[in-house]
Amino acid sequence: MTSTGENYVLMTAARNEAAYIEGTIKAVLSQTVKPRLWVIVSDGSTDGTDEIIRGYEKNAGFVVYLRRNDPSSKADFRRKVESLRLAQAMFNRLSYDFIGNLDADITFPADYFEILLHEFSKTPGLGIAGGVLYEPINGRFVRRYLSEERYVPGAVQFFRRECYEQVGGYLGLRRGGEDTVAVVSARMKGWKTLSVQGLPAFHHKVGSKTGSALRGRFREAAMFYCLGSDPLFEILKSLRWMGRRPYFLQGIARLCGYVWAVCHDEKPHVSMDFIRYLRQEQRKRLREALKVSPREN
Secondary structure (H helix, E strand, O other): OOEEOOOEEEEEEEOOOOOOHHHHHHHHHOOOEEOOEEEEEEEOOOOOHHHHHHHHHOOOOOEEEEEEOOOOOOOOOHHHHHHHHHHHHHHOOOOOOEEEEOOOOEEOOOOHHHHHHHHHHHOOOEEEEEEEEEEEEOOEEEEOOOOOOOOOOHHHOEEEHHHHHHOOOOOOOOOOOHHHHHHHHHHHOOOEEEEEEEEEEEEOOOOOOHHHHHHHHHHHHHHHHHOOOOHHHHHHHHHHHOOOOOOOHHHHHHHHHHHHHHHOOOOOOOOHHHHHHHHHHHHHHHHHHHOOOOOOO
């Protein structure tokens, strides 16, 4: 028997997602524990996304459609955060304990949110949780490359409300990375973060062509430079990407993205406290991977 959840809300920013958003809506409608409210913001979509959302809004009592037209807003990664903030404003008068961000091209099992809520109930210090992302490669879904248990992808981040408010929600960044900032900031404040193993979330719109993959690696590296990522960590991560098809090219594209950001003197998008904490975590991971103990003073 399904029930309507009284303790969580969802928000989604969508832009030209007509090919996928109906699958996401159906996945949420099928949940054994449904959200109290789900606000979907169409950010200037022109492909029929709005009509799909409105069609479900009429029949699902918790789905709310918003249209955003803001030609003055810059065409970069901050647009998504602006749309999510517009959705979040709809929750101001509601009582809820959890808030989730869903991309508009995600599907998941019917007990997805029931399992997440159970994880939070058994772990009081858990601040952010989500499923493990699977992406389409050669006609089948495979686990996202280099995914880790402590990192919750932005496409499926689900927050304890107290944690979300402590980190200040999502930070609008020109090169993106608001999901990474949220996860690292949560851990800085003492929260645990967890991708729940065995709980899949299927990410449908992923660039599979070589050009798209290379652009993704280049952008990713430039983004992490702006987040203050440790240079050695970025070099080693790029080397790992060289073992991914198309071989060598993705790793080279990632190195080029990092070098490009260095040469263009890209400024940090985060505080020095954030950078120090991020690098401390990364160096700890490197020591663990290399089984090297930190040098004693």
